[in-house]
Amino acid sequence: MSRKIKKIDVCIGNLDKGTDWVIEQLKAEHPDLEGQRWGCLGNCGDCYKHPFILADDRWLYEAKTKEELLDKIRPDMNIEDSLK
Numbered sequence: 353m354s355r356k357i358k359k360i361d362v363c364i365g366n367l368d369k370g371t372d373w374v375i376e377q378l379k380a381e382h383p384d385l386e387g388q389r390w391g392c393l394g395n396c397g398d399c400y401k402h403p404f405i406l407a408d409d410r411w412l413y414e415a416k417t418k419e420e421l422l423d424k425i426r427p428d429m430n431i432e433d434s435l436k
Contacts (some may be wrong), residue, residue: 361388365399370418
């Protein structure tokens, strides 16, 4: 499925896994990207295991490292969603 991500959310319990770094990298490449930190995104327990990002309130991206997470989400940053 193709998509163009416009907003990413992270859990504050996940910041120590590098999600803040991922947000900053993506915002540097896409200045119009919205990024927000939340107390909880409803993925209880996941935030303590590995980095993850919720994109556009629909897509969950997970990885073992912050670098892998960035690599997973980058391809979807420039592609228009064919379902919109």
